[in-house]
Amino acid sequence: MKRGTAVRSAVLWMSSVGLLGACGGAPEQTPAPVDGDTVTTASQSLVSAPPTPFGSWMSYLGSLPVGGAVASNTGTSAAYEGFKLTVAAHTQVALEVTHLGTGVGVDTGLFVYGPKDVNGSYGTRVLFQDDDSGYGELSKIPLATFDAAGEYLVVVGWSNGLGKQYRLQASCVGGACVANPTPAPTNAPVTLAQFPLEGNLQALLNGANAYREDMYSFLDRYDFAWPYSTFATVDAAAAAVLAKSEYRGYRNDPNPGTYTYAAFQSRMYGQFQPLHQAILDTYGELGTNAQVKSYFREFSTGPNGDNWRTLNIILLPGSRHVLVYEQTAHEI
Numbered sequence: 001m002k003r004g005t006a007v008r009s010a011v012l013w014m015s016s017v018g019l020l021g022a023c024g025g026a027p028e029q030t031p032a033p034v035d036g037d038t039v040t041t042a043s044q045s046l047v048s049a050p051p052t053p054f055g056s057w058m059s060y061l062g063s064l065p066v067g068g069a070v071a072s073n074t075g076t077s078a079a080y081e082g083f084k085l086t087v088a089a090h091t092q093v094a095l096e097v098t099h100l101g102t103g104v105g106v107d108t109g110l111f112v113y114g115p116k117d118v119n120g121s122y123g124t125r126v127l128f129q130d131d132d133s134g135y136g137e138l139s140k141i142p143l144a145t146f147d148a149a150g151e152y153l154v155v156v157g158w159s160n161g162l163g164k165q166y167r168l169q170a171s172c173v174g175g176a177c178v179a180n181p182t183p184a185p186t187n188a189p190v191t192l193a194q195f196p197l198e199g200n201l202q203a204l205l206n207g208a209n210a211y212r213e214d215m216y217s218f219l220d221r222y223d224f225a226w227p228y229s230t231f232a233t234v235d236a237a238a239a240a241v242l243a244k245s246e247y248r249g250y251r252n253d254p255n256p257g258t259y260t261y262a263a264f265q266s267r268m269y270g271q272f273q274p275l276h277q278a279i280l281d282t283y284g285e286l287g288t289n290a291q292v293k294s295y296f297r298e299f300s301t302g303p304n305g306d307n308w309r310t311l312n313i314i315l316l317p318g319s320r321h322v323l324v325y326e327q328t329a330h331e332i
Contacts, residue, residue, distance in 0.1 A: 045107075045159050046109070046131050046159075047107065047108060047109025047131055047139075047157045047158060047159050048109070048157075049109070049111050049126055049129060049157075050080045050111065050155055050157060052113075052123075052124040053121070053124070054082070054122070054153075058080055058081075058082050058155075059079070059080070059081045059082065060081075060082050060083075060084070061081050061082065061083055062083065062084065063083065063084045063085070063086065064083040064084065064085050064154055064168060064170050065170065066085070066087060066091065066093055066170050066171075066172050066177045067170070067171065067172055067177070068169075068170065069098070069101070069167055069168060069169040069170070070083055070167070070168050071101060071165055071166065071167045071168075072156075072165070072166060072168075073163065073164065073165050073166070074103075074106060074158045074160075074161050074162055074163060074164055074165075074166060075161050075163060076161040076162075076163050077161040078157070078158060078159050078160070078161055079157070079158065079161065080155050080156065080157040081155070081156050081157075082153050082154065082155045082156075083153070083154045083155075083156075083168065084151055084152075084153065084154075085112075085114075085151070085152045085153070085154050085170060086150070086151045086152075087146045087149065087150070087152065087176070087177065088149050088176040088177070089146070089147065089148055089149040089176060089284055090145070090146070090147065090175040090176050090284070090318060090319050090320065091145075091146045091172070091175045091176045091177045092143060092144065092145050092146070092172070092173050092174035092175040092177070092223075092225050092226070092227075092320060093144050093146075093170050093171060093172055093173060093177065094140070094141065094142050094143060094144070094170070094171045094173050095110060095112070095128075095139075095140070095141040095144060095154060095168070095169070095170055096110075096134055096138070096139070096140040096141070096168070096169050096171075097110060097134055097138040097139045097140070097156060097166055097167065097168055097169075098134075098135070098138070098167045098168075098169050099134070099135035099136070099138060100167070101165065101166070101167030102138060102164070102165060102166045102167050103162060103164025103165050103166065104164070105160065105162055105164070106137075106138065106158060106160070106162060106164050106166055107132075107137040107138075107158055107159050107160050108131075108134075108137070108138050108139045108156055108157065108158050108166060109129070109130070109131050109139055109156070109157040109158070109159075110128075110129060110130045110131075110139035110140070110141055110154070110155070110156060110157075110168075111126050111128075111129045111154070111155040111157070112126065112127045112128040112129065112141070112144060112152055112153070112154050112155070113125070113126065113127060113152065113153045113155070114127065114150060114151060114152030114153050115146075115148050115149070115150030115151060115152055116150060116151040116152070116153070122152070122153040125199075127144070127152075128141050128144045129141070138166075139156075142173075142193070143173060143193050143223055143225050145175065145223045145319070145320055145321070146175075147282075147283050147284045147319055148284060154168070154170070156168055172227075173225040173227065174225040174226045174227040174320060175225075175226065175227075175320060178227045178228075181227060181228050181229040182228060182229060183228060183229050183230045184226075184228035184229075184230045184231075184232065187236070188228065188232065188236065189236055189239070189240065190224045190226075190232050190236045190237050190239075190240045190322070191224055191225070191240065192222040192223070192224055192240045192241070192322060193222060193223050193224070194220065194221070194222050195221050195222070195223055196221070197219055197220065197221050198221075198282050200278060200282060201219060201275065201278060201279065201282055202219075204272075204274050204275050204278055205217065205218075205219050205272070205275065208269075208271040208272045208274070208275070211271040212271070213332065214329055214330055214331070214332045215269050215271070215327075215328070215329050216328050216329075217269070217272050217325065217326060217327045217328065218324075218325070218326045218328075219275070219323060219324070219325050219326075220323070220324045221321060221322075221323055221324075222240075222241075222321065222322040222323075222324065223320055223321055223322075224237075224240075224320055224321075224322065225320070226317075226320050231289065231317035231318070232315065232317050232320075233315075234258060234291040234292070234293045234313065234315040235293070237293070237313055237315040237322045238256070238293045238295075238313045240322070241311075241313050241322065241324055242295075247311060247324075249297050249309075250295035250296075250297055250309075250311045252297075253295040253296055253297065256293055256294060256295045256296075257293070257294045258291065258292070258293050258294075259291070259292045259293075259294065260288075260290075260291065260292075261276075261280075261287045261288075261290035261291065261292060261314070262287060264276070264292040264294075264312065264314075267294070267310075267312075268325075268327065269327060269329075272327070275325075279314065279316075279323060280316075283316050283319040283321050284318075284319055285316040285318050285319045285321075286318060289316070289317050289318050290314060290315060290316050290317070291314075291315050291317075292312050292313065292314050292315070293312075293313045293315075294310055294311065294312045294313075295310070295311040295313075296308070296309070296310050296311075297309050297311075305330070305331060306330065306331045307328065307329070307330045307331075308328070308329045308330070309326065309327070309328045309329075310326070310327045310328075311324070311325075311326050312324070312325040312326070312327065
């Protein structure tokens with residue numbers, strides 16, 4: 001398996017993940033094009049995240065409603081503007097600076113912070129960001145999953161102050177924002193998008209991996225948009241994970257096991273067991289909802305070189321996350 005370090009590079013600012021149908025309600029009326037309908041292809045510099053704390057230099061322009069859009073103007077110099085996004089727990093949205101409604105040649109960056117704390121701070125950690133995944137050099141975040149209810153800050157930045165309009169849209173793609181959700185179709189697939197692991201979970205993993213040389217584990221986070229009233233299945237989550245080439249070695253396990261989350265704890269090496277509750281706490285998930293499917297493989301790399309590996313696919317259906325916990329051991 002290609003694993004350079006315990007912290008593998010996560011594909012956070014993803015290409016489009018093929019998301020997903022409508023979430024109910026009448027579609028928003030499409031605005032007229034601005035400044036014609038020709039995309040500018042000249043490459044601009046990346047729009048970096050705004051400096052924090054934001055301070056008085058950040059322009060706050062009101063609320064961005066889920067299922068709606070806001071418009072503003074870039075002015076004549078590089079700058080940032082922020083919008084308040086208020087959501088319920090486990091809301092999933094797509095954020096985009098849209099081609100229609102945005103002036104030709106505008107180059108944007110998109111950043112999300114929060115939730116806002118009791119001191120009025122959105123923090124300094126970027127939850128989601130994108131530079132050029134949208135049309136031309138516009139920004140698009142196809143999936144942002146908000147585990148905690150509250151007020152978040154969506155920041156639009158630009159590198160070229162052309163004095164032109166831009167339009168920012170927030171669309172519901174799953175979770176708590178879906179009005180009158182319907183049951184999931186039979187055998188509905190899970191489409192995974194990878195994100196970096198939260199810092200507290202990474203710290204627990206790093207500490208446990210330092211415990212002994214012959215036992216090592218990896219933990220990766222994936223999200224999936226889910227607009228239905230019924231939960232995804234652990235079999236669908238497992239199929240999506242095993243479809244990835246890095247996990248192909250587990251496809252031949254003839255008898256994978258399926259466990260409740262409570263039963264899974266005893267199957268973790270002792271030094272990694274603090275992750276068990278921390279995963280639920282981090283994502284606001286009920287342990288009674290979570291399920292785990294486990295695959296095993298064993299191989300030898302020569303004399304005294306036996307390896308044992310278990311791939312544990314953890315489905316958190318309420319919060320729309322899949323955690324892939326791979327546990328390895330080898331002879332020494």
